[in-house]
Amino acid sequence: MKTITQKELGIRISELRKSKGYSQDELAKLLEMSRPSLTQIELGNRNLSVIELKKIADNLSVSIDKLLSKDFQIETINIPSNDDNFKEELRISIPKLKVDKFKDILLYILEKCAGKPNVGETLLYKLLYFSDFNYYEIYEEHLTGAEYRKLPFGPVPQKIDSIINQMIEDKMIARFKTEYHGYPQTRYIPLIKPNLKNLIASEKDVIDKVIDQYSDWSASAISDYSHKDMPWLASKEGEVIDYELAFYREYPYS
DNA sequence: GCTGACCTCCGTAAACTCGG
């Protein structure tokens, strides 16, 4: 088995950091280490303790497994082509990310949560998660089709970094860093209006309910709450959360 | 067990490079 080198690990960390829009300085602060130390790690000149590795993985929203895996790659979005719709019709449908819908829903949530200082990146992910899973539970169809991975800070939509970066490039949203109750917070503001024509009534309804219910919660409160949700509970850390698990939910999640 | 020489690892500060 080929193990990854220190240098490769450093490059991965560096790439992940950039994809999340952090400078070395910012990430170093989150990791509670000096900036040159992080520089050394990214250059592969400095060894990592397991504790540090865990911290890095957490802060970059990946699992340690993935960070060290042989076939690691930064997730990119492939624009779905229309000619592969015919192979649906499976009873258990495989989620397929609908990028445009995902962007619209993201814009919609950001617009509705404008002025709510608690809605940072973490809460945003959770609003997306509940929207997706609630919708699937009710209608047995995928809303955005995004896959969510179980990570220590909560469910994280896969490929979100590249979608967000694309939206920033396209001037659809802007990212800025701030502080909330003494903790660094990443926030996004919508620069354009969501295209509501892309959302049917039932979809909008589910999203609205999620926003009404959770958007005023603190990140830690919704964290505790979501960590008792069946799909979350039944998944292993680092793995993709199965949509089918939404059907095993109990009150008050169901 | 203690001590001193030596070594490695890591953090800090400052200088430097490079691109906008």
Added chain:
DNA sequence: CCGAGTTTACGGAGGTCAGC
């Protein structure tokens, strides 16, 4: 010039090991 990242120099902390 400024900001981000890199390099360099220095020093502290801690481990190892021979010699006592």
